[in-house]
Structures are given as structure tokens and as C-alpha cells.
Amino acid sequence: MKKYQEQVNKWFEEKGWGYWEPLAITARLFEECGEFAREVNHIYGPKKKKLEEKKKDIEDEMGDIIYTLICFANSHGIDLGEAVQKSIDKVADRDKDRYKK
Amino acid sequence: MKKYQEQVNKWFEEKGWGYWEPLAITARLFEECGEFAREVNHIYGPKKKKLEEKKKDIEDEMGDIIYTLICFANSHGIDLGEAVQKSIDKVADRDKDRYKK
């Protein structure tokens, strides 16, 4: 994850670009997730296209979502690798507690 | 609101159409809201197009969102007019309480 964040950061710096304002990145996240949802619906919703036909589109949309998150994270000094590790640990912890009881 | 719900219901009945399954309608809602967010970003995000240029697109997306909600509501026997009235009353109540304290 760090690798991708640094790549984007370095490149924005070279270009002298600034990240969008946070609410605009959030709206973009909404847009990218909406495009992902459309592709999912093409396969699993009423259209029932073949997964193989749409898999590349799904991959593209997932990449775009993570790219959008990277822009937000970079403009806020957030380490996404750490963030996802914490989320994984949280689900694991919740599971452990379930079995303790 | 009732008027639009009945219109859609009548028309699906005439056509012999069924509503999509609920999770597919939810994914569609995501898609439609994402298109709305894109238009909002075109005006208020970094692109700064003129509102007048994009207003029709914004209107179209809002209509599509409500149409999607109508499909969900109709397939679940939900009265959207009642639902929105309750939401308005809730905000009003919350406001009243603020002044009481």
C-alpha cells in the first residue's frame, strides 16, 4: 500500500498538483463506487452478463476506488496500509470474542 | 409522492414486469447517486463548470434516484410520502428540543 501512496505523492509533487478538497474527493469516491456497483449489477443483478466479460471492468473500478482513497489519505497524512491492518485485526478480534463467550 | 408511486406500479403491472431484487435496486441506487455526485463535482469541485450548464443533468440524476427509491418502495409496500413526512417531522422535533433545553 505504501508503495502506491508514495508513487502518487511523488508524482503530484513533480507536477506541482494539489489534491482536491476533501468533500470533492468524497463525491468522487461516491462516483467511483457507483460505477463499481453498476458493473456488479451487470453480472449479479437482472442483466446477468458473464463474469468473465465484465471482470476487467470490475477490476478497473476497484483500482479507481483505491486511487481515490489514496488521494484522500495522502492529503491527510494517513497510512492506508496501517488502516487496513487495523480493520482486519478488528474483525479477527470480534471473532475471537465470539468464541470466548 | 403517491401519484408517482401509483404510476410506476400501474405500469409495471400492465407490462407484467417484476421489480428487481432488493440488493440489485440498492446497487442501482449507488450507481444513480454516484452519477449525481459526479454532476455536483462538475460544478462545485475542481472543474467549476457553470451551474446553469449542469442544472438539467443534476435534475435528471435526482429524478433517477427518486425513481429507484420508488421501485424499492413499491416492491415493499412502503409509502414514500409518509416516510419523508416523518423525516421532516423528526428534524423539526430535534430542533424544538434544542430550544427547550
Add this chain to the structure above:
Amino acid sequence: MKKYQEQVNKWFEEKGWGYWEPLAITARLFEECGEFAREVNHIYGPKKKKLEEKKKDIEDEMGDIIYTLICFANSHGIDLGEAVQKSIDKVADRDKDRYKK
């Protein structure tokens, strides 16, 4: 639809409130739709709660979504009733074309 829009408008005027800025309302729309998606998942996702148990929550979330759209529409002079009528007509037109061909 007009009835709800006017009610909210009148009430914001009386209170001297302004509507949030458009990107903030869009983020709120995301939040409200996310809460709706959670309720849908409670019934149709892996949790499989009974519809009757969650129907009130689903209704509440749908009302909140429309209330959020009303705030955006009112601050942009958009008639939501007109917008949804256009969306319904669009789907109807698309259907007509299908049969013509």
C-alpha cells in the same frame, strides 16, 4: 413532492437557516444511503432478519434520503416532482422504443 419541498423551505426561512453547501449535502446523501444499504443487508444479506422487523428502519432511511434530496433541490431551485416525472417518462420511452424495433 411540492408539498414537502415547500414545507422544508418555509421552515428553513422561519428559522433563518441556510442549506448546507452542495458538496456537504452530497456527503450527507452518501451517509443516508449507506444507512439504507445497511438495513437492506440486514434483511437480504447474510444476516437474514425478518422484513417485518426492519421495515420501519428501511422506511425511516428512505425518508431521510428524500429529505436530503429536498435540501439540495430547494437550495438550487429544482422541482423534484418534475424531475421524477421525467425519469418515469424516460423509462417508459425507452420501453416503447424497444417494442418498435
Add this chain to the structure above:
Amino acid sequence: MKKYQEQVNKWFEEKGWGYWEPLAITARLFEECGEFAREVNHIYGPKKKKLEEKKKDIEDEMGDIIYTLICFANSHGIDLGEAVQKSIDKVADRDKDRYKK
């Protein structure tokens, strides 16, 4: 990215868990993004809390979004690292073309 995907995969296998169905994961993505949007609005919307106060919450929500994407990716044999690299390259390419013209 691969590291996190493998960790989740291994752990679901050990537990004998299956991933949710794709439309249910999509609804969950909607929910998690909605929670992220709420936190962004707390800082940059009308509430104006301090970033430092909410930064941990923002991080948590971003982690949850990526965790949700990992679940979808793993159940579809998608390499998220590759996907995000392609998205970064796409933006870079688009930029290059702009300067060529």
C-alpha cells in the same frame, strides 16, 4: 496490498467462512463509504470539528472500505495491487496526452 489479501484469505479458509454474495458486499461498501462520508462532513461540512479529533475515525473508515474491497476481490480472484497500479498509470497517461497535444 497482496499481503492483506492473503491474510484475509488464509483466515477465512481456516475459519471455513465463505465470502458474502457480491451484491451484499456492494451494499456493505455503500454502508462503509457512508460512514466515511459522515466523518468527512464532521470536519469539512457544517459541523467543523477539528481534524485531529476525527482523524482516527477517518482512518478506521478507510480501513473498513479497503477491507470490504478485499473481500470482494478475494472472492473473484482479483489482484487489488495490480488494479490500483493500472488506475495510477491511467491518470498518468491521461496527463501525458494532455501535454503532447
